[in-house]
Amino acid sequence: MEAVSKRQEEKISVRTIILTLSILLLLLPVFSRDYYLLQIFVFANIYAIFGASWDILAGVTGIFSFGQALFFGAAAYMSAALNLSFGIPPVLTIPLGGVFGVAVGLAVAVPSLRLKGPYFAITSLIFPGILAGIIYMYPTITGGEAGKYGLTSISNDIVIIYYASLLLMLAAIFILLRIANSNIGLIFRSIRDDEDTAEATGINTTKYKFISFAISGFFAGIAGGFNAHIIKSVAPDSFSIFYSFNAILGASLGGVGTIFGSVPGAYLLSFLGESLRGFGQFRVLILAVVMILVFRYLPEGIIRRITRHYNIRFGLWSGLKRLRRKSEHGTNS
Amino acid sequence: MIEEILIGGLILGGQYALLALGFSLISGVARIMNFALGALYVLAAYLIYSSLPLGVGPAITASLVGIVLISFIIYKVLIGPLREKEAEAALVTLALALMIQELVKLIWGPDYKNINIGISGYVVLLGVRVVNQKVLALTATLVLFTALSLFIKRTKTGKAVRAVSQNIEVARLVGINVSRVLLIVMGISALLAGLTAVFFAPIVVVSPTDWNILFKAFPAIVLGGLGSLKGSVVGAFTIAFIETIVAFTLGGGYLMQTVTFVIMLAVLFIKPTGLFGKPTK
Numbered sequence: 001m002e003a004v005s006k007r008q009e010e011k012i013s014v015r016t017i018i019l020t021l022s023i024l025l026l027l028l029p030v031f032s033r034d035y036y037l038l039q040i041f042v043f044a045n046i047y048a049i050f051g052a053s054w055d056i057l058a059g060v061t062g063i064f065s066f067g068q069a070l071f072f073g074a075a076a077y078m079s080a081a082l083n084l085s086f087g088i089p090p091v092l093t094i095p096l097g098g099v100f101g102v103a104v105g106l107a108v109a110v111p112s113l114r115l116k117g118p119y120f121a122i123t124s125l126i127f128p129g130i131l132a133g134i135i136y137m138y139p140t141i142t143g144g145e146a147g148k149y150g151l152t153s154i155s156n157d158i159v160i161i162y163y164a165s166l167l168l169m170l171a172a173i174f175i176l177l178r179i180a181n182s183n184i185g186l187i188f189r190s191i192r193d194d195e196d197t198a199e200a201t202g203i204n205t206t207k208y209k210f211i212s213f214a215i216s217g218f219f220a221g222i223a224g225g226f227n228a229h230i231i232k233s234v235a236p237d238s239f240s241i242f243y244s245f246n247a248i249l250g251a252s253l254g255g256v257g258t259i260f261g262s263v264p265g266a267y268l269l270s271f272l273g274e275s276l277r278g279f280g281q282f283r284v285l286i287l288a289v290v291m292i293l294v295f296r297y298l299p300e301g302i303i304r305r306i307t308r309h310y311n312i313r314f315g316l317w318s319g320l321k322r323l324r325r326k327s328e329h330g331t332n333s
Numbered sequence: 334m335i336e337e338i339l340i341g342g343l344i345l346g347g348q349y350a351l352l353a354l355g356f357s358l359i360s361g362v363a364r365i366m367n368f369a370l371g372a373l374y375v376l377a378a379y380l381i382y383s384s385l386p387l388g389v390g391p392a393i394t395a396s397l398v399g400i401v402l403i404s405f406i407i408y409k410v411l412i413g414p415l416r417e418k419e420a421e422a423a424l425v426t427l428a429l430a431l432m433i434q435e436l437v438k439l440i441w442g443p444d445y446k447n448i449n450i451g452i453s454g455y456v457v458l459l460g461v462r463v464v465n466q467k468v469l470a471l472t473a474t475l476v477l478f479t480a481l482s483l484f485i486k487r488t489k490t491g492k493a494v495r496a497v498s499q500n501i502e503v504a505r506l507v508g509i510n511v512s513r514v515l516l517i518v519m520g521i522s523a524l525l526a527g528l529t530a531v532f533f534a535p536i537v538v539v540s541p542t543d544w545n546i547l548f549k550a551f552p553a554i555v556l557g558g559l560g561s562l563k564g565s566v567v568g569a570f571t572i573a574f575i576e577t578i579v580a581f582t583l584g585g586g587y588l589m590q591t592v593t594f595v596i597m598l599a600v601l602f603i604k605p606t607g608l609f610g611k612p613t614k
Contacts, residue, residue, distance in 0.1 A: 010607070021550060030538050058420075064420045066423070066424075066427075091377075104359055110453075111598050111601065111602050114602070114605040115601060115605050116602075116605065117364075117419060118360050118364075118366050118423075118559055119559070119601060119605060119606065119607070119610075120421070120556070121366060121419075121420075121423055122366070122555055123555070123597075123598070124551075125548070125551070125600065126548070126594055127546065127550055128589070128595075129594070130590075130594045130595075133587040133588075133590050133591045133594075134587075136587040137586075137587050137588055137591070160347070161508060166447060198350060239419055243428070245428075247484050248424065252424075281435075281439065282439075284434075284435050285431075285432060285435035285436065285439070287431075288427075288428045288429070288431040288432035288435060290427045291424065291425075291428035291431075292411065292429060294382045295415070295421045295425045295428070296414070296415065296421075296425055298419060299415075299421050317596065
């Protein structure tokens with residue numbers, strides 16, 4: 001009984017921590033309007049969305065893609081094209097980038113779904129390269145290696161950009177968590193854990209894999225479009241493996257399959273990346289070493305390790321539900 | 334032009350084949366995708382470059398021994414413990430490739446290097462001048478493929494390798510030292526990467542980011558099917574000829590790459606395990 005109530009306290013404290021941190025993030029511009037600092041947070045928010053978009057596909061559905069940059073880059077180019085050629089404002093180009101991400105997601109799902117294990121891994125690694133190759137092939141339309149410049153900024157005020165990114169990130173994580181904890185999420189997880197059994201229970205696994213690709217493509221696309229409007233340019237290197245790594249590493253630092261883990265993961269990565277900026281030539285090396293250490297020694301992620309160590313259950317909503325159930329149980333006994 | 338396509342395709346195919354054999358072997362037997370193989374190729378070339386004052390023979394030996402030892406360390410420390418976790422192991426080897434790339438950049442600088450161990454002179458084949466080094470490289474590829482096939486088919490260790498590739502648990506049950514077999518396979522694939530550097534690096538130049546040659550070999554690897562030595566070689570030469578034909582008729586560069594990727598996807602769409610690959614579970 002004592003142990004249960006202690007755990008309840010801890011769960012409440014986790015909820016309090018999350019809420020406190022969210023409020024602190026919302027209040028951050030009150031304390032500092034430093035352009036440089038806020039910019040880091042903006043990128044952290046974008047990468048949190050990007051990481052979570054990978055997590056719903058890989059961590060929740062078990063489709064372990066190595067090429068998440070495909071959606072990110074494709075949407076960035078689509079947003080740029082809509083903005084530069086038709087003068088559509090960012091408020092529309094970013095969601096349209098997400099829609100394009102869905103289209104790309106569905107398009108790559110068709111050849112990917114039959115592939116298993118290493119065949120899918122290699123194909124997913126190659127997909128972004130194909131699109132980058134096409135971009136290199138038509139430099140007059142796509143800007144070629146130099147990319148395209150002069151996208152409209154979301155706002156001239158970094159504080160507004162900050163709030164836009166923060167609200168977008170909170171909304172994306174909220175929606176993705178709701179999906180992951182819904183019936184669809186349950187089906188995703190059943191596909192991840194045992195596809196044959198899922199199929200045997202009458203689930204149309206192909207349909208749900210398509211849905212997972214579409215959701216993942218949408219949020220990665222949102223992140224890609226937003227990023228393009230922040231840096232006000234697109235270049236073929238948004239298809240590079242570094243961007244895919246960014247999503248994977250961010251989600252993995254937080255904990256694969258938690259969705260929420262991408263947030264602390266992306267923040268950790270962004271601030272680590274910034275603090276390494278002074279090291280210049282060692283930056284990629286250090287990131288590679290961090291990646292090796294994380295996947296070798298901490299495959300469940302830092303956040304999961306901490307929460308498990310203190311016996312704290314993860315997941316805001318599932319945690320709350322469990323808490324309620326536990327307390328009912330507690331009063332009965 | 335047909336002669337040029339033929340010769341060019343053969344040389345390119347040889348280079349792909351050696352890398353594909355190593356990658357296919359390790360992923361077929363140990364179910365590990367070792368993306369670090371491309372980086373080991375680069376590292377081997379740079380090790381030869383640095384130890385060249387010792388003479389060509391000792392430089393090659395030192396480099397190959399070094400590469401195999403490094404691959405053993407990589408297996409023991411990083412990949413072996415992650416063998417059950419395919420995705421994590423693959424990510425570790427990708428990160429490892431990046432790490433080696435950066436280390437090579439720090440030690441030898443970002444510029445490309447000429448690996449001057451090639452033999453000089455040329456022969457005329459079908460009216461095309463072919464430098465001797467290319468003939469040597471192609472011959473070496475075929476000899477290595479034959480030797481590897483014989484090793485897998487005829488020797489006792491080769492039999493153990495086949496057993497492990499079919500079913501690790503059963504192989505362990507019948508008393509095969511699985512971790513020793515996997516270590517041997519790891520060493521062979523690293524050795525093949527090193528030998529690719531020995532024979533093909535003198536033809537091209539080498540720069541720290543060249544580990545992505547493995548990416549160029551992927552269509553060949555996947556087309557042939559993972560775990561099949563014959564498939565690797567057939568896939569390598571098929572892709573090499575397609576690339577050479579595209580380069581000669583439509584133009585090289587990115588178009589070439591896109592065409593081979595699309596062909597690879599088309600084959601996988603029809604047969605998800607490549608031409609000669611065994612079905613995956």
